[in-house]
Amino acid sequence: MSNLAKNQSAESNAKSFNNEKNNAEKNSTQNNNQNSSDNNPNASKADSDTTRPRILVLGAGYASLSLLKGLNRQTLKNAQITLISKEPYHYASVLLHEVASGYKDRQTCRDLQAVLPRGVEFVCDSVERILPHRVECARGAYEYDTLIIGLGFSSDTFGIAGVAEHAMSLIDYTQARAIFARLRENLEAYKRTNDERYLRVVVCGGGFSGSELVASIAIEFAKLARQSGVDASLLRLICIEALPNVLPMFAPHIAQKGRAYMESLGIEVRSSCRILACEDGAVVISCAPSASDASNSTESKQERIExxxxxxxxxxxxxxVMDKSFVCARSRVEVDEYLLPKNALVYKGAESGAGVDSGANLDSGAGADSGKINSGAKSGVACAKNSLIGRTYIIGDCASLIDPSTSRPYAPTAQLAQQEGEYLARVFNTIFANKSLGSTASAQTLESIAPFRYESKGTFCSLGNRFGIGIAKNREFSGLLALLIKRFIEWKWWRKLSK
Structure with missing residues (x-):
């Protein structure tokens, strides 16, 4: 497909997605109106059924969908399950770099109504704040007995000046498409002005996402330039990384293979360079002296890249939303081996001004006088001490899970998120195994459930559409084979959603 055809297809997809979102929001509004009560505009017909717990799932990423797709019929029958997502579709976040470059578009998304199991209610709404037993969204409030938070990630600027104002972020499908639109606009602007700043792309960060993004842009931007009648040799791609090399999650010799391929695409890899600030139309960096520096200077050099x-x-x-709702670090809450908050959740703006103990310490004796609220207190189902019902679970990018071998948090990845969701599905399937929910609720406790254990099955990184690097079971891969393995992993995810 030509780039011109891709552009027309992208514009058509954007209109289609906007229509889908409007329709989803309209349907959600109609459902809320039809099921409304005098005191609760968001009450559903099922709210009157106090024998089935209300399980509310926030976010439609890898973790949440792995959970929902793993629930069996008995669980779906014995619980009222609702998914809230701000978009009517799921997008594969591991493919956002290919959307940003224009290599892919809508094929990275799936309509939620088409993939959700029967029995799961979908609400298209934007979560704004989480409170005890209630989630406030842009279009209404939704009550719950058990909450699963899988809201995904946001950009972390680390307090660097100008990043939020002058840099684009790769955090969702909409922003990925905005990056591609910027690339197209810049080519047209160059044709009008001959200003070569429009032909420069600076990617701040040479980790997994940054390396995949800049490599994909290097290939697709050149195609787009040629299609637009612009000399592709004038393009300049720059990747800035503070560490000595890009792709630091890999062993040095594997990362070096990735760097060498990136440089073969014409990418300028600026490692050992700290970003000091982003300005309107420029990035200010400070680079450590290189071994090839003839001046033998030991001082860092400051540079401004336009x-x-x-x-x-x-x-x-x-x-x-996590930072708006809880007292936490970097919008993440540390969880234990059951994916429950390790410590008492402290809500912001809660009426009581108190923390809510949704972790494993319900038997600590803390009551209302001490500001600790049993998170199952309002549930229509009786909860035993240490019961798994009436809790708040946190999965995916909003959870900070400690790796026992390093005493540091695991890196948030799609693989980890999927395993967390699959684990939680097994937990709920165990809880609701019996037809008598009351006896199940009192019987299933933390002590009767095996804890979560993360097992990495490998890591693969794509650098464009012909090369990749990776490692699995202590075996290293590079080149086309690594890329094909990554494509197979992606295919397995789509196959899982289609079942």
Whole structure:
């Protein structure tokens, strides 16, 4: 397909997605109106059924969908399950770099109504704040007995000046498409002005996302330039990384293979360079002296790189809703081996001004006088001490799970998120195994459930559409084979959603 055809297809897809979102919001509004009560505009018909717990799932990413797709019929029958997502579709976040470059578009998304199991209610709404037993969204409030937070990630600027104002972020499908639109606009602007700043792309961050993004842009931007009648040799792609090399999650010799391929695409890899600030049309960096520096200077050199397309991939944190709702670090809450908050959740703006103990310490004796609220207190189902019902679970990018071998949090990845969702599905399937929900609720406790254990099955990184690097079971891969393995992993995810 030509780039012109891709552009027309992208514009058509954007209109289609906007229509889908409007329709989804309209349907959600109609459902809420039809099921409304005098005191609760968001009460559904099922709310009157106090024998089935209300399980509310926030976010439609890898973790949440792995959970929902793993629930069996008995669980779907014995619980009222609702998914809230701000978009009517799921997008594969591991493919956002290919959307941003224009290599792919809508094939990275799936309509939620088409993939959700029967029995799961879908609400298209934007979560704004989480409170005890209630989630406030843009269009209404939704009550719950059990909450699963899987809201995904947001960009972390680390307090660097100008990043939020002057850099684009690769955090969702909409922003990925905005990056591609910027690339097209910049080519047209160059044709009008001959200003080469429009032909420079600066990617801030040489980790997984940044390296995949800049490699894909290097290939697709050149195609787009030739299609637009612009000399592709004038393009300049720059990747800035603070560490000595890009792709630091891989062993040095594997990362070096990735760097060498990136440089073969014409990408300028600026490692050992700290980003000091982003300005309107420029990035200010400070670079450590290189071994080839003839001056033998030991002082860092400051440099200002001008560009009309600055993209920030240097760091992510949990969803910003977490910071608005809880006292936490980097919008993440540390969880235990059951994916429950390790410590008492402290809500912001809760009426009681108190923390809510949704972790494993329900038997600590803390009551209302001490500001601790049993998170199952309002549930229509009786909860035993240490019961798994009436809790708040946190999965995916909003959870900070400690790796026992390093005493540091696991890196938030799609693989980890999927395993967390699959684990939680097994937990709920165990809880609701019996037809008598009351006896199941009192019987299933933390002590009767095996804890979550993460097992990495490998890591693969694509650098364009012909090369990749990776490692699995202590075996290293590079080149086309690594890329094909990554494509197979992606295919398995789509196959899982289609079942």
């Amino acid at each position: 560009s009309k397309c600055i993209i920030w991939t240097a760091g992510v944190k949990g969803n910003e």
